[in-house]
Amino acid sequence: MRLARPATVRRRVTLVPLIDVLFILLVYFMVTSVYRDLDMIPVVRGGDPMAGAAQVDGGAVAGGTLLLRIGAGGEVVLRGQALTPAGLTAALSGAPRVLILPTGAAPLWALTQVMDAVAAAGVGDARLVRLEDGA
Amino acid sequence: MRLRRADHRPPAEPIIALVDVVFFLLVFFLLVARFDASAPFEVVPPIAVSGQDMPGGGVTLSVARDGALAVNGDAVGDDWLAQIEAAAARDAARLIRINAHRDVAMRHLMPLVSALEAAALGEVVIVVTPSGP
Numbered sequence: 001m002r003l004a005r006p007a008t009v010r011r012r013v014t015l016v017p018l019i020d021v022l023f024i025l026l027v028y029f030m031v032t033s034v035y036r037d038l039d040m041i042p043v044v045r046g047g048d049p050m051a052g053a054a055q056v057d058g059g060a061v062a063g064g065t066l067l068l069r070i071g072a073g074g075e076v077v078l079r080g081q082a083l084t085p086a087g088l089t090a091a092l093s094g095a096p097r098v099l100i101l102p103t104g105a106a107p108l109w110a111l112t113q114v115m116d117a118v119a120a121a122g123v124g125d126a127r128l129v130r131l132e133d134g135a
Numbered sequence: 136m137r138l139r140r141a142d143h144r145p146p147a148e149p150i151i152a153l154v155d156v157v158f159f160l161l162v163f164f165l166l167v168a169r170f171d172a173s174a175p176f177e178v179v180p181p182i183a184v185s186g187q188d189m190p191g192g193g194v195t196l197s198v199a200r201d202g203a204l205a206v207n208g209d210a211v212g213d214d215w216l217a218q219i220e221a222a223a224a225r226d227a228a229r230l231i232r233i234n235a236h237r238d239v240a241m242r243h244l245m246p247l248v249s250a251l252e253a254a255a256l257g258e259v260v261i262v263v264t265p266s267g268p
Contacts, residue, residue, distance in 0.1 A: 026161050111181075112182065
C-alpha cells in the first residue's frame with residue numbers, strides 16, 4: 001500500500017506583524033523621547049583648574065583684575081556698588097582678568113548670567129573663587 | 136476583432152517601501168536619542184547663551200534645588216564622591232557633568248566643584264540650556 005504524502009504547502013512569510021512591531025517601537029520612541037537642547041560651561045578643565053584659590057586683600061586685586069561678587073538675590077557687586085547689566089558690560093570691557101566670587105546664598109542662574117557677560121566681553125581669563133571654610 | 140479588456144485588478148501595495156521608511160525613522164530616533172539617566176528630582180538647568188556643545192559620555196551629578204544629589208540618576212548621600220569615582224572608573228570620557236537646578240544656592244554647589252577638582256577626575260562642566268524650558 002502506498003501512502004500519499006500530503007502536498008507541502010510553502011507558507012509565505014507575512015510582513016504585517018513586522019510592520020506592527022516597527023510601528024509600535026516608532027511610536028514608543030516618539031512619545032517617550034524628551035528633546036532638550038543642553039550645552040555646558042566648563043568650570044574645571046582637566047589639569048587646568050579654573051576654580052582656584054586667589055589672594056584677595058580687602059577687595060582690591062592687583063593687575064587690573066576685577067573682583068565681581070554675586071549676592072544672595074543675584075545682584076552683581078563691584079567695589080561695593082551693585083551693577084546693572086549695562087554697567088556690568090561696561091565694567092568688563094577691556095578687563096584682562098575677572099574673579100567671580102558668589103556668596104553662599106547666590107543662585108546658580110546668577111553665576112551663569114555673569115559668565116555670559118564675561119564671555120560676551122571677551123575676557124580671556126575668568127576664574128570662579130570661593131572663600132575658604134571658616135573665613 | 137475583439138479587444139481584450141485590461142485587467143482591472145488593483146495593483147499590489149508596495150509594502151516594502153513602507154517598511155523601509157519605518158525602519159529609517161526608527162533608526163533615526165535611535166541614533167539621535169541620548170539615553171541619559173534622569174534625576175529622581177526636578178532639575179531645570181540655568182539659561183546661558185555662551186555654552187558649548189556637550190560631548191557624549193561622562194558621569195552626571197544632578198543637584199536639586201535643596202542640594203540633594205544623584206549620580207547617574209541614582210540618589211546618593213554623603214558618599215557621592217565615591218559613587219562618582221566608581222562611575223568615572225567605568226567611563227573613559229573623563230567628563231563630570233553637574234546638572235544643577237537653576238535656583239540652587241552656591242553653598243551647595245561650590246564644595247562639589249572643589250571636591251571634584253581635588254579628585255582630578257577630568258573636566259567638570261555645568262549643564263546649561265540655551266533657551267528656557
